[in-house]
Amino acid sequence: MTRDLALTSVLLVPFLGVIGTLLLPERLRRPFSFLVTTLVLAAVGALAVSLRDAFRYEISGWGAPLGIDLHVDGLAVAMLLLTGTVAGAVSAYADGHYRDGSSQKPAAGFWPLFFGLWGSLNALFLVSDLFTMYVCLELMTFSSVALITLAKDAQALRAALTYLMTALTGSLAYLLGVAILYGEMGTLDWTLMSPVPGDDPVAWMALSLMTAGLIMKGALYPLHFWLPGAHAIAPAPVSALLSALVVKAPFFILLRLWVQVWTDAPYASHVLGALGAGAIIWGSFQAIIQERVKLMVAYSTVAQLGYLFLAFPILETAARTADQAARQDAWEGVIYFALSHGVAKASMFLVTGLVVQATKTDDLRSLRGAAAHVPAAVLVWGLAGISLIGLPPSGGFIAKWQLLTSAIRFGLWPYAAVILFGGLLASGYVFRVLWYAFLAPDGSSAPKARVPAVMVLAALFLGTVIVLMGIRTADVFAVLKAGSPFPTVGAP
Amino acid sequence: MRDRIEIYDVLLVVTLIGAAWRALFGKDAFSATVFFIVYGLLMAMAWVQLDAIDVALAEACVGAGLTGALLIGAVRQFERAPGARALRRTMGLRASIGALSLLALAGLTASLFEIENRRSPVPPLVERSLGDSGSAHPVTAMLLNFRAFDTWLEIGVLLIASLAAISIHRLYDPSPIEGRASTAPTRPRLQIQSQTQPWIMARTLLPLLILVGGAMLWFGSHAPGGAFQSGALIGAAGILLQIAGGRSALRLSSLRTRSLLSLGFSSFWLMAAGALLAGGRILEYPPASAGAAILALEAAATLSIALTLNVMYACSRPWGPEP
Numbered sequence: 001m002t003r004d005l006a007l008t009s010v011l012l013v014p015f016l017g018v019i020g021t022l023l024l025p026e027r028l029r030r031p032f033s034f035l036v037t038t039l040v041l042a043a044v045g046a047l048a049v050s051l052r053d054a055f056r057y058e059i060s061g062w063g064a065p066l067g068i069d070l071h072v073d074g075l076a077v078a079m080l081l082l083t084g085t086v087a088g089a090v091s092a093y094a095d096g097h098y099r100d101g102s103s104q105k106p107a108a109g110f111w112p113l114f115f116g117l118w119g120s121l122n123a124l125f126l127v128s129d130l131f132t133m134y135v136c137l138e139l140m141t142f143s144s145v146a147l148i149t150l151a152k153d154a155q156a157l158r159a160a161l162t163y164l165m166t167a168l169t170g171s172l173a174y175l176l177g178v179a180i181l182y183g184e185m186g187t188l189d190w191t192l193m194s195p196v197p198g199d200d201p202v203a204w205m206a207l208s209l210m211t212a213g214l215i216m217k218g219a220l221y222p223l224h225f226w227l228p229g230a231h232a233i234a235p236a237p238v239s240a241l242l243s244a245l246v247v248k249a250p251f252f253i254l255l256r257l258w259v260q261v262w263t264d265a266p267y268a269s270h271v272l273g274a275l276g277a278g279a280i281i282w283g284s285f286q287a288i289i290q291e292r293v294k295l296m297v298a299y300s301t302v303a304q305l306g307y308l309f310l311a312f313p314i315l316e317t318a319a320r321t322a323d324q325a326a327r328q329d330a331w332e333g334v335i336y337f338a339l340s341h342g343v344a345k346a347s348m349f350l351v352t353g354l355v356v357q358a359t360k361t362d363d364l365r366s367l368r369g370a371a372a373h374v375p376a377a378v379l380v381w382g383l384a385g386i387s388l389i390g391l392p393p394s395g396g397f398i399a400k401w402q403l404l405t406s407a408i409r410f411g412l413w414p415y416a417a418v419i420l421f422g423g424l425l426a427s428g429y430v431f432r433v434l435w436y437a438f439l440a441p442d443g444s445s446a447p448k449a450r451v452p453a454v455m456v457l458a459a460l461f462l463g464t465v466i467v468l469m470g471i472r473t474a475d476v477f478a479v480l481k482a483g484s485p486f487p488t489v490g491a492p
Numbered sequence: 493m494r495d496r497i498e499i500y501d502v503l504l505v506v507t508l509i510g511a512a513w514r515a516l517f518g519k520d521a522f523s524a525t526v527f528f529i530v531y532g533l534l535m536a537m538a539w540v541q542l543d544a545i546d547v548a549l550a551e552a553c554v555g556a557g558l559t560g561a562l563l564i565g566a567v568r569q570f571e572r573a574p575g576a577r578a579l580r581r582t583m584g585l586r587a588s589i590g591a592l593s594l595l596a597l598a599g600l601t602a603s604l605f606e607i608e609n610r611r612s613p614v615p616p617l618v619e620r621s622l623g624d625s626g627s628a629h630p631v632t633a634m635l636l637n638f639r640a641f642d643t644w645l646e647i648g649v650l651l652i653a654s655l656a657a658i659s660i661h662r663l664y665d666p667s668p669i670e671g672r673a674s675t676a677p678t679r680p681r682l683q684i685q686s687q688t689q690p691w692i693m694a695r696t697l698l699p700l701l702i703l704v705g706g707a708m709l710w711f712g713s714h715a716p717g718g719a720f721q722s723g724a725l726i727g728a729a730g731i732l733l734q735i736a737g738g739r740s741a742l743r744l745s746s747l748r749t750r751s752l753l754s755l756g757f758s759s760f761w762l763m764a765a766g767a768l769l770a771g772g773r774i775l776e777y778p779p780a781s782a783g784a785a786i787l788a789l790e791a792a793a794t795l796s797i798a799l800t801l802n803v804m805y806a807c808s809r810p811w812g813p814e815p
Binding site: 022057131182 | 773
């Protein structure tokens, strides 16, 4: 009962936020958005705590394949937790960002789109229906595009439209794949069609189309061309949402498709793995040579998304081994990577926003003296940095450790080498920022302005989560056990 | 559906491809748009041939009609903008997109012959559940009962898209549409040029569009039709009014506009939460009141869709004085 209440609140309350922040009088919107955020976070927390095993919920009461079902398992709840953590911090940050006199933008436009994005992500992670996932992707994309245009300049509009066109092309390819798959399998519910026969050419055509569309939306190298522009030009709270959450949604669907629906894809998974390796190397090098901090963080996202695609060959090999513990380790490592990158990347964009707000520029050289002026921001940058590099104590360390040991255990040496080299490259751009931040201020450093305390607190909160993820790992792994595709013996 | 392919079908397909070709490689943006509209209308006829009347109606109303109006608005804006020729320099991009499309087309054609047509469990389930769905028309039952959650989110996409359109419009035009009346005080608020052709057209068509739109909404419960088609027709009525000069009547930031834009989305929310309070699941209606629930949701969605289309049209029109 509590479980169902929590689940339905996770779906319904963000959409109430859309309606409320659109229609309520100006002065009530802020307390209302605060209330809605608190309620959604409480519901996600209650759902995570009460989750023992995977369960389903029939929307409209018809049940799949006629109706639409929710499929609630460890992966879905982990993504909800990530979304809640990042969205919660961003909502506090945005409150300061949009109330601060220096940013001329009205907050009115932000909140309905913010809750629309949150609601679409929650729905996407929960539904068990591939077509409903498409509609969620569309809702997510349109909210994101509108949020980017809040930056209110022509360059942002250009970036937003490039993103829109790319994302729409990706959506159409995905939709075409879903249509073919429905024709072949007679259902849209992924749990009802798995496992798809590995020798079915039509199903493979469908998988190729869906994958092509999703990697376009998920910005996998070399289809990442739209990401740096869009993520770097958006307002800081929006960049955090886009880089931490929005690009994870297509990856989530790919994970379902490649690991849980098509269980037999030995060679094709290496294509994704190779592109992922390319993304790590190319994205990291691009990040190192950037002179603007926001672009650096955006290219870092291109690189870090690469690790997520190494997951496909690793998990495919895992599925064929008999060692159950090794299989579960690989699965947990992959999801933990998505979670820790989300938190680290959101905090990086938020602290970059803090610095931009204080110095009015995101030029790398203007960071001189930042350690003395905004020490909290530099601290959080450092924490996010060690998570991206993969050093303890951080979520990134645990995730990378699990990925690396899995790659070595399954004999996938090239991937192991890329994982290690990628960490080295990440330290290149992370320490480049810290280097400038710790230099003594000189004439070239820009004049400083004060930033609202709530923005600093939001960034510090995410910094704390990064460290907690490195320490309280078992708590998250317990959630991931529910409905894992690689169940361990003796699991409930 | 008939089994035989007749000469009409062949002609239709050939003209379709011809229209698509002219739309893609037309001599300028305007003629390309016209051929796109022709293509949409031909496509609607093709859907009729395939016995998909609902899709045909949607294609004719939305695909050809409203998208065409939006595109023509965009083209006119385009022609005024400096540097519009920059678009011509994208042959490389076109070629690579073309190559990818051909590859996908080959794969699709190959898989068409391979598709097994496994018997889907869905059609018999629809037949069995139709009696409890509140609608005698399977498409309506699917859209507003069995898979109402999808429709809710789609209405959400429209709401967010209209907010995006307003946001982008403001980017270029700092004086919002409703401010136009105050910057040009000589114009009356609802500026109708009573002797112009658009006005005569609007006067004739307006009542008819609203009547047919309303009928389509009503028929949707037991025959092809429904919120999207009806919303498109009523939206077209509004757009005609805008063309006739009633543009400044649309106040983008007023509470009334925002309420009406979100009416469809809010109604679905209330229905979802109400079902929970009544002890059911999200969007679960009791069979006895399902018909009323569907009609209420469709009516609310129709109004929101009609207004959304008008907001988009208003935002896509060229700013500055009309020629």
